[in-house]
Amino acid sequence: MQNLNSLCLTIISLFLIYTNNKILVVQGVTSASDIAALKAFKASIKGSSISPWSCLASWNFSSDPCSLPRRTHFICALTCTPDSTRINQITLDPAGYSGTLTPSISQLTQLITLDLADNNLFGPIPSSLSSLSNLQSLTLRSNSFSGPIPPSITTLKSLQSLDLSRNSLSGYLPNSMNSLATLRRLDLSFNKLTGSIPKLPPNLLELAIKANSLSGPLQKQSFEGMEQLEVVELSQNALSGMVESWVFLLPSLQQVDLANNTFTGVQISRVARGGSTSSNLVALDLGFNRIQGYAPANLAAFPALSFLSIRHNNLRGAIPLEYGQIRSIKRLFLDGNFLVGKPPPGLVAAGTAVSGSLGDNCLQVCPGSSQLCSPAQKPSSVCKQAYRGRPMP
Known part of the structure; x- marks a missing residue:
């Protein structure tokens, strides 16, 4: 029996040595x-x-x-x-x-993912990151990095996601941004970036550069060839000029946030025959700009539009009747303008599912039973001054 026990111990020892050796091999x-x-x-x-x-x-x-x-x-x-x-x-x-x-x-050099988000790292982003040729995702969000975005980052040919948001980065966007041909998501929001928007990566799905100090107009060449772009977030900058038709007609666009800039007008001139477009636009925020003139009636031609805000601008005249005929609309904000007349019946009728606000305008009739009519309209003296004593439309 003792010999049998010794034999068993020997076999177990040999097995452990073999197993350990196999571990060392792998x-x-x-x-x-x-x-x-x-x-x-x-x-x-x-x-x-x-x-x-x-x-x-x-x-x-x-x-x-x-x-x-x-x-x-x-x-x-x-x-x-x-x-x-x-x-x-x-x-x-x-x-x-x-x-x-x-x-x-x-x-x-074999890094695929570098994610240092939500810490207190500071100083410049090293230009040597350009050596990470296999990098697919770079996330430095919510730190205290400062200085410019290194132009060398635009040589990362495998990069699919770049998130440098919520830092203290400054200076211009690199002119060679469009060389990031594989980039699908770009978030540079909440920094101190200045200047205009350069030509952007052609295959982006999501673009977010909100809460910076970007300036100048939106230029068509910056968005040239962007057939897959779905989300544009450029709010809280100093962008100016007209928001032109080509913006809304980017083929895959679903959400556009251009609020809190200094845009002065909206141009939507190309609408398909029959009064509608093939656009996928679901949400559009143009609030808190300096948009003048009439509310653009052609926005009613976007068949999927669910959220529309043009609040706190300088819109005048009547609310387009077409706004009451947008079957997809769920939230509508036109408050803080100088709109006059009566709201379209489709917006304030009993049982309507539309929420939002038509308040703080110069509407002569806005039923108190409709929550859209809150807050109250502007005092008549303010409205008369806005129309310089001329009869309001």
């Missing part, structure tokens, strides 16, 4: 350049901002970053290539890390 050894880049990355973060429970606290270089299993070291924030030799993703936890982004990050 364990990769991370490339020296990647380890050096990770060390530089961690060193550029202030030690006082690395909480004991955070991902970076587990980055202990006494073990290999890509070795398996990783139970105590490198427990989160990075992943490795299937052969366990290169780092291909860094997704940093939002743990309040403070520090800079080291230029040595460029050594991680």
